[in-house]
Amino acid sequence: MHPIVKLTTATLLAAPVLVGVAAARRALPAGLNVSGRVHTGQVRLLVDLTYRADGQSISDQQIFDAVEQLIDRAERFLVLDMFLFNADYSQPAGTYPALAQRLTDALLAKRADAPNVAIVLITDPMNTFYGSTPQPHFEALRTAGVQVMETNLEPLRDSHPLYSSFYRTYLRHLPELPGVLPNPLAPSAPKVSLGSYLRLLNFKANHRKVAINEYEAVVSSANPHDASAPNNNLGFWGTGPVLADLVASEAAVYRLSGGDPAVFERFASWLALDSETGEDAAAAGSAQVQLVTETGIRDAALKMLAGAGCGDRVLLGMFYLSERSIISALKGAAARGAQVQVILDQNIDAFGRRKTGLPGKPVAAELVKAEVEVRWYETHGEQFHPKYLAVFTPGQCQILAGSGNFTRRNVSGFNLETSLRVQVPESSPLAEEFAAMWQVIWTNDAGAPALFTVDYAVHPASTGLRGVLQNFAYRAQEASGVSTF
Template sequence: MKKRYLFPIIFAAIILIPLVVSGVRYFMPVPSGVSYESEEYKTDDVSFLYDLTYTDNKGTITEEQEIFEEVYTMIDEAEEFLVIDMFLFNDDYNHDTLDFPPLSQNLADKLTAKKEENPEMDIIFITDGINTFYDTYMPQHIAELKEAGIEVIFTDLSKLRDSNPLYSGYYRTYFQWLGSSEEQWLVNALRPQGPEVNIRSYLSMLNFKANHRKLIINEKNGLVMSANPHDASVHHSNIALKVSGDMLHDLLESERAVVNFSGGNTRVFSDFADKLPKKTEDSEGQYTVKLITEEKIKDNILRMVNASEEGDILNIGLFYLSDRDVVEAFKAALDRGAELNMILDINQDAFGNEKNGVPNRPVADELTKHDTPANIRWYKSSGEQYHSKFIMMEKDGEVIFNGGSANFTRRNLADYNLETNMMVTAPADSEFAGEVTGYFNRLWTNEGAEYTLDYEEEAEESTLKTILYRVQEFTGLSTF
């Protein structure tokens, strides 16, 4: 009798133990200092920047690039320290069929030159394991940073909550003990020409988690952006927010938290904070700014949308939209009479590969068929992505803007990925409000060029894709 039940018991244990692990890791608290919301600060010093790729009236593909020019300026201007946190920092793409400027190497060269000029200045570069294909190899440009004396910290993704619990429970129970390896014998899915990778790398990748932040801080300014220093992303359209003043203390603290749980030296962050201007209790300025990370980004999105009423305008530009709470809040805002205008990426281009339009196409189909439909336009792509991530509301003589690294997806907004956004509240007649509303209106109305397409040109009704999106969003079995 005992032998009869032994196999079912062992089999049940093999299945159930990972499910218990999944549940624990799915609901566990985030590391200390993550999911952060700063106090609000007053300032006159906030700037809006963007990169834009579009087809002009002569049919020529044109680029306006501001963001990494500002990154390079901040590196040049730094005198005391630099803290950089970047997700994609590599030249991974199919080099046989595509060719892009060496953005990742250019940034590395800029940083190593800065360190050579100022050998005593601390430079900390925080990044994600995807750039080494999860500990399989060390890219040359990152090795050069280390050789120059720049501290490179790879985020310890194992400390983050698991967004893909159906897989991650089994990974944590059985596969993570295999460790990492530099053996190379499988085709690299991110860069087919190599270097090759191994099964352990793929097992790690399937957790679908990331430090997705994109920012740079020196003793004078902070820049929070949606752009990656990734060669194949160089032509993407992105946005960024630059700020100075008291909020720099909070930006440093949010990065200290990542360094802390990733095993880095956090003592130097106290020295960095001492080199910032002292916080002022009676700060003045026409703009109100706030730092938000991870789920606090979602909290503030929902707070903004839920406060919208008839006559208010919500303008949104997104690479990915899928979070169900946000989608339902949008529909409720439409029911209250708010105007909802959205520019979405078509989700068809990914570094030379074709995507299936999920999640944006099924979500757009849902919102345009709502009783009070949303106004949606598609960004016209020439192979690049509309990679911006922002929402703004025009209400009662002011503009409230929330933008940065976070896509509006469950993975980006529910304390799984690491994300950093900024919120800015500005008078409607201010320079900042004019910059952000002017940017959106330019794209919405195709002022001077063809930036966006009518919704009907790329509309798609697909029950299969709707089911796929809802299953992927709910389970975490996706990269969005």
């Protein structure tokens, strides 16, 4: 081979390595990876449950009722940061409730009734399949004067460095071609471009689910996405000084996406941090509240678990559980004598598509072996989608909940995530409500025939060679970032 060809080839291969190393070492933009101050505020639990009773599917949904009330009560500004906000899915039209249109209509009604209220919607580029397809809900909102901003994901760290190093070096510079490929989210939707698929394969996202006005906020695990409408979710409604931290955190996402910093400076100046508003405040109780985002979520979870020991209760409800340090901490709490109970989704359903059971099945098997009590939420097409950890110690209850699954991508500084850590007395209404909810879904004792969860043994992980291969696949995907979780 000619020396010039050798040098050129070596340079072409070395460039992505150098780019990948630089991207892996980069810090997240300012204002992310937050572990905020602990504030006093009013907090109320929000729960979405779907379950079976008498052969029928029953849904009791609270989160978007609270979001709609928050929209209605806004007097100066609204900020919504929502991961999935669309009606796209692979099933026939009308299969799911029109949740995206419901939230769109609420925002349009607010714009019509109160045109002076500033409204900002921040969302993930997944909704337009990375720029390939217009999203009708967003176009209607923009026409009405709502600022809709798709998050710029480029400044975030690369969760899939083997691919992203080549993407950053070469693939992102390719010309944008016409859409000729099927949309994987909705096969009947318009065709999408190759460039959109190339952007998808970076596996990064703004995964937050937040709504804020000057008086209150809702932080949850629920998406305004039609196919997600039946999902089980959990969140918090709250007021108080934590609102300032939430606004600052959203300002960071707005800035990295090209927004004018002055917009959120105005929003911060309009906050009413000591207000109590409406029936929600009357039903809420005083709590210690801390904002945690990105790696702050993992740090909070590890701290909560490190303090759990003999006589304490650890309760975890999670869609995706795969982050190794948190799994080790759960097993450690059980080894110290804490009662550790875990409810997981089987990770087999995704909006009408069948999945592999990763990471749920091998992780559940590992926990059961460590004498952690595990039950599956018995879903029927929907997902058990919350992301919460609760630790009950004598006289005290801590609950961590929000958008962050306990996975490498979600809580190790790759995705954008928002959760709240709430601490209340064990005898408080919030703690008692959470404990009662857990008891119902753990024991299926709802006062009437109902099915929420089943024992791990009903849907055990594979054993033998198949189990070994499944566990290897989970570990490899978690470590490399080549996964959907």
